[in-house]
Amino acid sequence: MVFKKLTFKGGVHPPEHKELAEEKAIEVLPLPDYVIIPVQQHLGAPAEPIVNVGDEVKTGDKVCEAKGFVSVPSHASISGKVSAIEKRPHPVGGEVISIIIESDGNDQLSPSIKPITNYFDQDVEEMKKQIQNAGLAGMGGAAFPTHVKLSPPTDKPIDTFILNGVECEPFLTADHRLMLERPNDILEGVRIIMKVLNCKRGYIGIEKNKPDAIALIQQLVNESGNQLTVVPLNVKYPQGAEKQLIKAITNRKVPAGGLPMDVACLVHNVGTAKAVYDAVSSNKPLYERVVTVTGKGIKEPKNLLVRIGTPFQNLVDFCGGTTEDTIKIINGGPMMGIAQYTLEVPVTKGTSGILALTKQEAKLSEPEPCIRCARCVDACPMTLLPNTLARLIEYKMFDEAHKLGVLDCIECGACAFVCPSKIRHVHHFKYGKLEVTKMLKSKAA
């Protein structure tokens, strides 16, 4: 099959800065003294604590239980004693009920974690249960519960699975390193996912700025005889956005307001694929992940294997701390990540990176009036009119903004990145989407 135009319309080319950490092999971060496990690390209903203060827990023990279908449990990431259950700052914003576990330093593994022989022959429903029980949520950032994505309604079968190894956010290299260092686990995860979906066609999308990963995965795919196609993609942000990735690889367009399954596609991040393998092959819950700690503000950028719930401070300290001129700490990448006001927030399932930006990089200029240069229009991967939408929202004309499709915005930040007037489009859009959603709810009621 020939891929003619392996890309999408719009997009931008921010400086990549992958060089800071892409050569750094994944290191294991020493166990923290305590971890903070928020009950909400996923999209959907928050989980419910099932431990009490004073309880002893082992690594991998469930500490909060999923509430409903669109929800996942979380697990202790170290062994020790539950010291508090209280609200703590959360890297995605606000404060969330969290279970604090003081380490006993032994890292005793829960007995439920053990290799399963013939795991691949298990029943599909059993596998899905394992995946939910392991607390899997998308590890690319949005943290949507994995088992939900793996349970499409019967009238919407999935014929194409896409493994997202694009990692288009500048600076971040966690997925890249994972592909280089754990490729077999990832590919086995893909095999499991495709079995669960009963899906025959699989693609692995990787941006061309990771030639070593492309070559390695291609080689392993060839050796295994898997029916997978490795697709080297043009480097353009946001190539890793689900809809843009599907468009580039399959030329299918996910309908506005729809989901990938509407075009019979499903996308999972490489980290999630590895976690699926861990969950199905040994019942290992998602209690650790790879996090890139990088940016000009970090003295020694690294890729770290980190227990979920480890405070950012530990990671930053392990990387030599921040430089004097660091003014911004971001959970995630520079385009879509969330700025933090404290390093006392925990690594969660969706934390792909911790980025420290210096004064010079994160300069925030006063917005100037829009000069209608239309760069945002050309950059928008959703073919919206960002300049018009931003102005409508500024004037609180939410009805109009809704008509122009503000809810279709994926908040990729391409518009605000290219804007010569430094207008903070995404800031407006986040607010606008909130208000439009409220408006629609009150209309429906």
Add this chain to the structure above:
Amino acid sequence: MENKFFVSSSPHITDKDSIPKIMYSVVISLIPAAIGAIYFFGIQAGWIILLAIISAVVTEAGLQKLMKKSIQVKDGSAIVTGILVAFNVPAEVPWWIPVIGSAFAIAIGKIPFGGLGYNPMNPALLGRAFLLASWPTRMTIFQTVPRGGTLSGIDAITSATPLNLFKQQRDIILNFTNDPAMTDKVESAQVALSQLYDSYVNLFWGRIGGCIGETSVILLLIGAVYLLYKRYIGLRIPLSYIGTVAILSWIFSGTEGLFSGDPLFHVLAGGLILGAFYMATDMVTSPVTSAGRYIFGIGCGVITVVIRLVGGYPEGVSYSILLMNLTVPLIDRYTKPKTFGKVNKK
């Protein structure tokens, strides 16, 4: 808490371009043509440009100070307006013409609407339109002979600019071809026209009469290439504009029926290159959508040719752009791109 971090919405990095960078690049792109103006028309052209810039900057700063607004002249947009006003007047205008033109452009065309980004029409062109309406003779009489050339670009006739000459001669041919008494005149008009059509080289270099900044195609193109390279202008508007003028003038501008016109002459003559690359592409007053820009360029082209061939003025670039400026909100509304994955539901 020892660390104090800055918190804001994503994205946390931005491109390095800014409004001043764009505006000063436009200024740089206009320098070759400005130097050309001084070379061809003498130092008086330099004074006109300088006065127009000063007038624009002073007017903008003064009004903003008067209204107790932040003073924004540093962004360079007033300088661009000043230069473009100067480029749109003949070389022999008195000193107060560019001053009034620039002041009008800023004080009426830009500030009352809210300043940069909000003006519906290109301020410089509005300034020119005002000057043309107020002092029509001073704005349409071209006497300064360009260095190394003639007003018309040909040696035989030296009294008019190429487009003026074209209009006069074409009218003679169209009106008197069957009039035996006028045979001589018609014949000499035909000779003049054919000479005019052979004067591409003069048009290209700028050895012709006209407003000071519009005559030299090559110098304007050098600046335009720079802007294209910097991606501050796109090709959609200039190409559709110039293409439309070429096609329509080829079809309609001839004296021997349809398809006998000379498209190249119409592209090179008058202010088309200046208008298409520097004024129709003005970001503030042109559509933001891709399809809209083509429509805008085509609309400018149609109006330009209509004015040149049937209107009262020999030249139609500035009015065509001004008129199309007013259609931009409509164009933008009806050319809104379809949202990714949007299905038309009925």
